[in-house]
Amino acid sequence: MRQNVAAFFSAFIFAIGLGVGGMTDPAKIIAFLDFTGDWDPAMILVMGGAVVVYAVGYRWVLRRPTPLLSRYFRLPDARRPDGRLIVGAALFGVGWGLAGLCPGPAITSLFTGSTGVFAFVISMLVGLAAVPTPNARVSTDESTLNAPPVDGRAPAVGSVSSV
Amino acid sequence: MDTSTMVAPLIGGALIGFAAVLLLLFNGRIAGISGVVAGLLALRTEDLGWRAAFVGGLAAGGLALALTQPQVFPTTEFRSVPAFAVAGLLIGIGARLSSGCTSGHGVCGIGRFSARGLLATVTFIVTGALTVFLVNTFFGGSL
Numbered sequence: 001m002r003q004n005v006a007a008f009f010s011a012f013i014f015a016i017g018l019g020v021g022g023m024t025d026p027a028k029i030i031a032f033l034d035f036t037g038d039w040d041p042a043m044i045l046v047m048g049g050a051v052v053v054y055a056v057g058y059r060w061v062l063r064r065p066t067p068l069l070s071r072y073f074r075l076p077d078a079r080r081p082d083g084r085l086i087v088g089a090a091l092f093g094v095g096w097g098l099a100g101l102c103p104g105p106a107i108t109s110l111f112t113g114s115t116g117v118f119a120f121v122i123s124m125l126v127g128l129a130a131v132p133t134p135n136a137r138v139s140t141d142e143s144t145l146n147a148p149p150v151d152g153r154a155p156a157v158g159s160v161s162s163v
Numbered sequence: 164m165d166t167s168t169m170v171a172p173l174i175g176g177a178l179i180g181f182a183a184v185l186l187l188l189f190n191g192r193i194a195g196i197s198g199v200v201a202g203l204l205a206l207r208t209e210d211l212g213w214r215a216a217f218v219g220g221l222a223a224g225g226l227a228l229a230l231t232q233p234q235v236f237p238t239t240e241f242r243s244v245p246a247f248a249v250a251g252l253l254i255g256i257g258a259r260l261s262s263g264c265t266s267g268h269g270v271c272g273i274g275r276f277s278a279r280g281l282l283a284t285v286t287f288i289v290t291g292a293l294t295v296f297l298v299n300t301f302f303g304g305s306l
Binding site for chain 2: 001003005006007008009010011012013014015017019022023025026027030033034035036037042043045046047048049050051053054057058060061066067068070071072073074075076078079080084085086088089090091092093094095096097098099100101102103106108109111112114115116117119120121122123124125126127128130131133
């Protein structure tokens with residue numbers, strides 16, 4: 001239960017950050033991607049600020065053997081970049097450039113009553129559900145989900161496939 | 164861009180990074196929104212709680228913004244509904260294929276010095292920019 005409360009508050013702060021950073025306005029994303037036109041670099045500042053804070057915080061947190069409320073860290077395994085990654089990111093970018101929205105801001109905007117946002121989220125769910133994960137690295141395997149970690153970190157197999 | 168307009172984006176970004184750190188510290192998870200939602204769709208019951216709570220938190224934060232800072236949301240529909248639908252589909256498919264999105268790859272991936280994260284981020288920025296250019300050129304920026 002405490003994990004759920006923690007996740008709720010993390011997401012709440014995340015949403016506030018999106019709003020403060022201007023990322024809930026698709027026009028700002030489009031303006032950032034509009035390199036040859038009326039360029040607005042705001043998104044770089046948002047992402048830069050986020051990356052710096054995360055990079056520092058990530059290292060600090062991982063000095064711990066375990067998270068505070070959960071038994072193990074579940075970190076992506078270090079796979080090499082592959083075709084799926086590139087194709088996926090390319091498609092993602094097209095969608096992003098079309099709508100100026102990505103998953104976080106879209107969900108954050110759900111209560112604005114925008115039909116467009118609603119359509120985006122529905123389609124996004126369809127898209128997410130439609131793609132099979134090839135080697136089932138998403139931890140549906142109960143034995144690995146609760147397996148004691150090899151080195152105090154995530155289980156050696158069955159780590160989450162999505163970042 | 165002068166310094167006064169740089170403050171809000173930086174603070175917003177810092178909050179996002181901070182929120183992602185919190186999820187790692189408390190739940191041991193990477194704050195990749197597409198991944199959180201995808202796991203929710205997979206209906207793995209041992210996992211649903213924190214995922215549903217996270218999505219709820221995003222929506223609740225958005226509601227708080229809508230009530231207190233409504234100007235952060237656009238007042239007009241930025242794109243047509245079909246355009247949003249197509250975009251959403253591409254975002255969903257692309258995020259699943261690449262195993263991440265702007266928060267997963269861009270914030271957490273780059274923050275972890277992940278080659279996949281950096282490559283994915285560069286790639287979607289490039290195709291995003293190309294798409295904006297094409298929409299501007301062939302549709303006058305209106306879709």
